[in-house]
Amino acid sequence: MENTNKDDLYNSEFILFKKVSTVEKYNFYEYLSVMIDWWVSIVESLKTVETKITSYYFRQKIKELVTFISSGDSFSKSMKKIPDVFSSSEISVVEAGESSWMLALSLLKISDDLKKVHELKNKVKWALTYPIIIFLFLFLALFVVLTFVIPQIKPLFDTAEVELPMSTKLLIMSSDFIIWNLGLIFLLFASFILFIFWYKNTPSGKKAIDEFLLWLPLVWKVYKNYILSNIASTLGNLMGSWVWIIKTLKLIWKSTNNSIYELLFEDIVVRVSWWEQLVKAMEAVDPQRIYFPADYTQMLSVWERTANLESISKKINAQYTKEVDYSLASLTKWIEPLAILLASVFVLWFAYAILWAILKITQTVG
Numbered sequence: 001m002e003n004t005n006k007d008d009l010y011n012s013e014f015i016l017f018k019k020v021s022t023v024e025k026y027n028f029y030e031y032l033s034v035m036i037d038w039w040v041s042i043v044e045s046l047k048t049v050e051t052k053i054t055s056y057y058f059r060q061k062i063k064e065l066v067t068f069i070s071s072g073d074s075f076s077k078s079m080k081k082i083p084d085v086f087s088s089s090e091i092s093v094v095e096a097g098e099s100s101w102m103l104a105l106s107l108l109k110i111s112d113d114l115k116k117v118h119e120l121k122n123k124v125k126w127a128l129t130y131p132i133i134i135f136l137f138l139f140l141a142l143f144v145v146l147t148f149v150i151p152q153i154k155p156l157f158d159t160a161e162v163e164l165p166m167s168t169k170l171l172i173m174s175s176d177f178i179i180w181n182l183g184l185i186f187l188l189f190a191s192f193i194l195f196i197f198w199y200k201n202t203p204s205g206k207k208a209i210d211e212f213l214l215w216l217p218l219v220w221k222v223y224k225n226y227i228l229s230n231i232a233s234t235l236g237n238l239m240g241s242w243v244w245i246i247k248t249l250k251l252i253w254k255s256t257n258n259s260i261y262e263l264l265f266e267d268i269v270v271r272v273s274w275w276e277q278l279v280k281a282m283e284a285v286d287p288q289r290i291y292f293p294a295d296y297t298q299m300l301s302v303w304e305r306t307a308n309l310e311s312i313s314k315k316i317n318a319q320y321t322k323e324v325d326y327s328l329a330s331l332t333k334w335i336e337p338l339a340i341l342l343a344s345v346f347v348l349w350f351a352y353a354i355l356w357a358i359l360k361i362t363q364t365v366g
Helices: 002-016 022-037 042-050 056-070 075-080 088-099 103-159 166-180 182-199 203-215 219-240 245-255 259-273 278-285 294-306 309-365
Strands: none
Touching (some): 022 042, 022 103, 042 056, 056 075, 075 088, 088 103, 088 219, 103 219, 166 309, 182 203, 219 245, 219 309, 245 259, 294 309
């Protein structure tokens, strides 16, 4: 009976959540690497690792892997049959590990790479949470004042036969506008959010948003350094696993998740396929060094001279992870005073509008 209840719980999860978290994935690759390193067969390793996975959906996919491999497919070929879980770059590293008899090491590389990306993404999310909360509280305070506080003191001004200051009139007009059109405002806001969600999934919308993020003050440095850090990590991981340079660049092209960088890598792939060096190709597609800074290409040129890409890529990844930290620190440093400034402007406007009106009323009465 207990097992049945657990299965029902898993089945409900299967219906609701058909995604595999990054944490589950890097744990999966790490567990699998350890088992294979102990000379346990891939099928037995997968069966053991499957018991450690909490996601029902992922467990089902691991069972599918076991079925495919038991039918004679290689591990990488089996992964290709489940593209909604395993990315092309992960499959390429596994494929390279199988051909070089270094599968355990390749799996560990994928795990480490996913872990770094996950930690960096979380770092960005947590750093951006603080300013978002500040602005939400600021908006909430503004909404409460205009919809609850002003209507309570408005009768005082209506009964007073005195010409109100312009600042007070604007405050009352703003309050009346929001109260009278509250439903319309929420409808427009919800429509705007839905439009953004739809628009960002269109080719033109994705490109426009990607361009906006790369030029938005304070945000663009964080976003660009995050992309460059991931590019270096993927490049080192794939090339370190002896994946062909053209295939590596094509995988990076598809995994940047930014339409601007995708267009750049599309051109880079063509140039490198015509035997142009990677650094020269990057400099050719970005002559102003906007998307690939000079220090980034200089560090990559060291690889071209020394053929030690894995080590160089780790250094670039570490450097640009630090750059993300610096950019985030700069962002939060500017956001807080900006929020305080906006709050101060509103408080001063509110105080001036109310106090000046009350002063005029008391002078008239007196």
